[in-house]
Amino acid sequence: MGVIVAANTGYTLYGNLIDTATVSASSQLIPVYNLKNMQPGKVWRASGCVEETVTVDLGSKQFVDAFAVVNQNMNGRGTIRVQFATDAGFTDVLFDETKRAIMPEAGLGYDPFGWSLGGYPRMDDPQRNQAIRTFLAPKKLKGRYTRFTFKNPTLAAGYIQAGRLFVGRQYIDEYGFEAGWSYTWNDPSQISDTERSIFTVSRPRFRLMNGKFPAMSPEAAFGAMDRMKKQLGKSKDLIVSAFPEDQWSAQRAYATSIYGVLSETAATGNPFFERFDTTLSARELVP
Incomplete structure (x- = not known):
């Protein structure tokens, strides 16, 4: 058996609560309830790409400290914002973070100006590079509503889609994974x-x-x-x-x-x- 190893920053996210949650979207060419399916190939697709949102209602307040978007089609110019709140109006926000949809890369890559030094990895091959973007809260939070906001006005496809959302817990061991991973x-x-x-x-x-x-x-x-x-x-x-x-x-x-x-x-x-x-x-x- 091989061994996963990582720096101490390695983590495992588990306890996804979206399966029993209520999800709604700003638009849906392909139904948003597909995000409740574990198969990332069953996607939610919005009608546009300028600004689209998905809201997750857990039904009651739950302890959460990890969020993620899996198999999204955005490029390096897009952003994903995650907000976690106690109320549906998002006036009592416990967590709020925005990241580039594609992780910045040091070295040759694809950025908003094309192929250059310090760009972004291209997600041309989902079998090889399944786009996963994670958001970790610094501590355990108790809330009910999560809002994912997707912005990517220059996306060539003209629509934003994602295969799975994650609202749950994180496990980070104090010593990380053992060295020698594969x-x-x-x-x-x-x-x-x-x-x-x-x-x-x-x-x-x-x-x-x-x-x-x-x-x-x-x-x-x-x-x-x-x-x-x-x-x-x-x-x-x-x-x-x-x-x-x-x-x-x-x-x-x-x-x-x-x-x-x-x-x-x-x-x-x-x-x-x-x-x-x-x-x-x-x-x-x-x-």
């Missing part, structure tokens, strides 16, 4: 080989990441980690990122960020006094 592409295609010919059934490729947490405190092992394992199981979605917000290589940040489900979990062990370890494996859900 990820791989998995190809589930089938090949039938006869004496005279070869037949193939092509299927979408997806990434697999396996992460080991080698030195958790008792509070983390039997608190946040145990709660995360129980909530996720194998049927709930998560986002895991080894190099989030990488300032030196946006390509590395996207390559090591996965939206998917848990494919395997190991038991929590006790290798050292007052230190505990476990392993999580994530399977990507592709558009």
Whole structure:
């Protein structure tokens, strides 16, 4: 089994509350309720791209500290704003952050002026670079309403779309992931080989990441980690990122960020006094 490893800034997002929430949008060429579907290929599509919003009503006040947008079609000129509030009018706002829709990249890339030094990675291949943008609150907040505001007036498609929204919790271990991490592409295609010919059934490729947490405190092992394992199981979605917000290589940040489900979990062990370890494996859900 490979091992996910990251700097101490690596994180896992879990406990997505959008499945039981009420979602509404400023416009919808393709229904906004698709955002409640875990499959990122089932998108919500707005009628425009100048300014579009999606509002998530959790039904009651809930503890939240993580937000994300998955599989959106915006370019480097676009922005995404996330607001979290206690009221539907967003007068009592607990969290408010705006980011570029595509993570800035140091080095050659695509920016508003074209291909240049210090641009943005191109999202031409969603199988290779599924656009994930995350927003982390500095502490746990108790609110009810989340508003996502998308602005991208120069978007060539003329409309904004997204495959999944995330409103939930974050887990960041005090020691990060263990060094030596790896990820791989998995190809589930089938090949039938006869004496005279070869037949193939092509299927979408997806990434697999396996992460080991080698030195958790008792509070983390039997608190946040145990709660995360129980909530996720194998049927709930998560986002895991080894190099989030990488300032030196946006390509590395996207390559090591996965939206998917848990494919395997190991038991929590006790290798050292007052230190505990476990392993999580994530399977990507592709558009």
